Amino acid sequence: MSQGTTSIQNLSPYSTTSKSRLQALYSDISRQKASNPASYQSSIEWWSTALEAIVSSDLQHTQNKLILACNQSLLEQLRIPGVGKPLALGTVVTELQSRKVLIPLTTFLSSPTSIYDPGWLPARIAAYVVGKPLWWALEQIGIVGEDSLLGGSSHAHAKDTSWRGDHVFVPPVERAAEDILRLQEEKAGGIGEQLYDLPSFRKQFGSILQGPDGLMSESDAKVLIRFLERDKRAVITDNGVIKFTQSLAANDARTVTTVDRGIVEMKSAIANMQLQVERLQQRIDELTKQASAALQQKRKDTALNYIRTRQQVSELLAKRLGSLHNLESTLLSIEGAAGDIEVMKSYVSSTATLKAILSHPSLRRDSIDQTMDALAEANADAKDIDEVIRAGHATVDNIDDDVLEDELASILADIANGEVETKLGKVNAPANIPIVQTVTEKIAIST
Structure with a gap:
């Protein structure tokens, strides 16, 4: 068994899949889409x-961590003794293309439309371009349509x-992009x-892709x-300059300016100078070691020659x-000046906003005076009403x-x-009940 095969079988999900299951997975599964959809899925x-x-x-023997190279080398790497080559690979790749899990590299880089646009699929674009009559003819000969590669079929000859x-x-592109945005947000502003x-x-x-x-x-x-x-509208590019920006930023903020280009050139020069310093x-x-x-x-003469050379390098x-110090100082000055420009823009925007608020009709002096007078009158009326209500309570409560x-x-x-004659009528007290009690109860019942 080759080292490559061992590596494949040690890789998840190979390591947890039985040989019989691998044989089924490696077989031509194209017809299962119609006959056994659950197994196909x-x-x-x-x-x-x-x-x-x-x-x-690292099984692809490339530095790429986001790109699948579907070639003869991949077929050989996927070969497993007792199982063979994956006959299903073409079907799988075609199916994943139809689901936009896999996208051809050239198409991904060249397409101006987001991959999340429902009309992005090449088949739909082709259908629009060639027109319905020609599309119907192509369906009849199996070039496009449900049983074709462009139409997203899993039937691969x-x-x-x-x-x-x-x-x-x-999927890994999406995850890596989120990690990049998170790291970028954590940096200084x-x-x-x-x-x-x-x-x-x-x-x-x-480091995100190791x-x-x-x-x-x-x-x-x-x-x-x-x-x-x-697809994320998080950066803009222009002739090699990459600028992170907000998706809803103003148009002038979503352009690469001359200042931006100058800063990138300065940063590149500093990086090159730092590399030279490290090498020196x-x-x-x-x-010194020599x-x-x-x-x-x-070997004194040889040692002196090394020391002389070291002095020149020093x-x-x-x-x-x-x-390097001058370049770094210049870059800091440029960044400071650029930051001052942004601060002044904020001041201008804030001043304009404040003026717009203060120009509102309700904030004019005559309007404010009128409003305050009306408020004072309303408060006076409320005070008068309160005094009348309090006087009414005093008339009821302050009985001598x-x-x-x-x-x-x-x-x-x-x-x-x-006997007692009141508004209650005449009361005759029974002999066995005190007269005071009888009158008291009568008054209680009346009240």
């Missing part, structure tokens, strides 16, 4: 997971190779932090940049460090207690005489 999902795992691994080529795997060229973009976000030496492949970078620009420092370290080794071997390093005492004493005197 399950097979397509398994293959989608398997192919994505292959793309994200054994000798058909139209599905081969490089294809962009959309300076204008220079929003601008890249292709090399700096690959370096800055290379590329070698911290760099993503150039092809992956182009795919992500195109996706971020066309490495050269000095190397010369001089030390020569001295240990008692002088050059000092010059490059000075140039002396008057009540005199009336009660009169009633008690009548009770002592044996």
Whole structure:
């Protein structure tokens, strides 16, 4: 068993799939779409997971982590002893194309329409271009339609190779794009932090795809940049300049300006200078080791030559460090000035907004005075109404207690005489009930 085959079988979902199941998956599954849709759907999902795992691994022997290379090499890598080559691969790729899980690389990069547009499919575009009569004729000979590659069919003939080529795997592209946007949001808000060229973009976000030496492949970078620009509207590009921007930003903010281009050039120059400094420092370290080794071997002249060369390299390093400092200072000045421009734009916008608010008719002096006078009158009316209500309560509540005492004493005197005549009528107290109690109850019932 070859190393490549072992790697494939150790890869999920291969490692959890039985040999008999692999044999079924590797067979021609095209007819299952009509005869056994559930099994067909399950097979397509398994293959989608398997192919994505292959793309994200190093089995393709490329640096690409977002592009599936459907070629003879892939067929050989997928070969498994006792199972053979995947006869279903053409059907799977064609089906995933119809679902926009896989998109041909050239189509992905060149199409001006978002992949999320329902009318983006090449078949629909072709149908519109060639017209219905010609489309019907092509359906009759099997070039397009439900049983064709352009129409999204899974029926792929054994000798058909139209599905081969490089294809962009959309799900990992979507995830990588979200990671890039998250990392970009975490960075400082300076204008220079929003601008890249292709090399700096690959370096800055290379860790997302775990590329070698911290760099993503150039092809992956182009795919992500195109996706971020066309489908996410998160960046704009112009002659190699990549600028992150908001999708709803003003039109002037969604253009690459001369200042933007100058900053990118400055950043590129600084990166090149930093690389030179690193290499010069490495050269000095190397010369130091060589001089030390020569001295240990008692080769004084050779050691002196190394030291002399090291001195020259050190002088050059000092010059490059000075140039690097000047470039970095200049870049900071440019970014500061550009930031000041943005601040002034904010001031202008704020001033215009405040003036627009203050010009509202309701904020004129005569309108304000009229409104305040009306408010004062309303408050005075409310105060008068409140005083009247309080006076009414005082009339009811402030009854003289002396008057009540005199009336009660009169009633008690009548009770002592044996009968009471009030508004309640005449009351005759029973012999066995106190007269005071009888009168009290009568008054309680009346009230």
